Amino acid sequence: MTDHGEEEARARLRERQGSGARYDSPAAPARDLLWARRGTAYFARKLNELPDSALDAPSRVPGWSRRHVVAHVGYHARSLARLAEAARNGMAEEVLAEPENQIEDVEFGATLPAHALRYLFQHSEVHLNVEWRDLNETGWKASVRALNGELVPVARTPWLRAREIWLRALDLDNKGSPADFPPDFADALRTDGLAI
Template sequence: MAARHDLATDPRLQEDLLQARRGTAYFARKLNELTDAELDGGTRLPDWTRRHVVAHVGYNARAIARLVEWAATGVETPMYSSTEARKQEIEFGATLSPIALRNLFDHSAVHLSVEWRDLPDANWSNEIRTAQGRTVPASETVWMRSREVWIHAVDLDNGATFNDIPASVLERLLRDITGAWKTRGTDVGLQIKVTGTDLVFGDNTTTNPTIITGPLPSVVEWVTGRGSAGVSPTIPSENGGIPAAPKWI
């Protein structure tokens, strides 16, 4: 018989699950505020309508559920068969009727939540592989989903802002993204400082690096490539403005 509550007992994991589900509920609220006609509107992502964002978030839940199933059964079930298949899936999803698109989001979110709920403690450390080829424990799927729903709620361009995202999620995003830059060597000559905190990330070896400073929500908005309001650089870009952040995915 399926569990009626999460089988996971680790307090940190329980908190992460709560944060992911809160993000899902927040995305759902911003989606439900939109009329069917408004689903055709633009987003904060180039070339994607709201339809694309909703389809992506829905299919992402299904893909992550496959990873959780992998951890549960030991049978390899990749997120996607290929990068091209993932792109085609999103493009197809964007053509669905409004009710079908909304149902895709709702049903896939419930499915993923149930897969998490029924995963025993011992299986959360089982290794799975992400679409980027990283081998990680199943517990990583919770963070993978959390960042998707919180960021893409903002991408719907329906009033959500990075100020609405919990500080713990913002800080983890900042650490993840700047860590990816460091791994790729794209943070050379660049530092990030969060005002009012001791958080400093980036290149600490270059003399006179460009330092991007701002409140945590504004800094995370900039590092994710969603905007530059609220941040300021010590060294402007060539056109005198705020430099673009390096790519992180």
């Protein structure tokens, strides 16, 4: 399909979806978003293959069960969503709206019932995607100071998520393999200095 044909197909899809549908800004890092979203689908598949009882088994991370990995992935998405939300609202720093209710400790998260742990992953992934889709060009160009003091370019958040979600899918220790990674993403990981 030509670029012109793809544009026509997108226009028809948007027409069918209507005015309430959300789309990424043209300023968004499309390739990195694609990797993050595909990685999320891959992680979800590997997680959904596991029965609740298997979440107690060890992961590939020393000292962590699979529960820890799922909690970490959920909290990571929440943090990135807050960065995107801050940028969308023109704020220079990540904030916790209700800090006393935002217990994002992996050890605590690992104690959640299995259904709550799965919900944490699902909800945080949806929230992050909504924040990315609501960012305009100005938001994508912003940098936000994270709670840990690091200044994070918002345009880098999809790469940070892609990297984390694909590697953590392997950490679930559920027959995930780097051979499942998109080849261009695997190349980008190596360029970023990560061995897979």
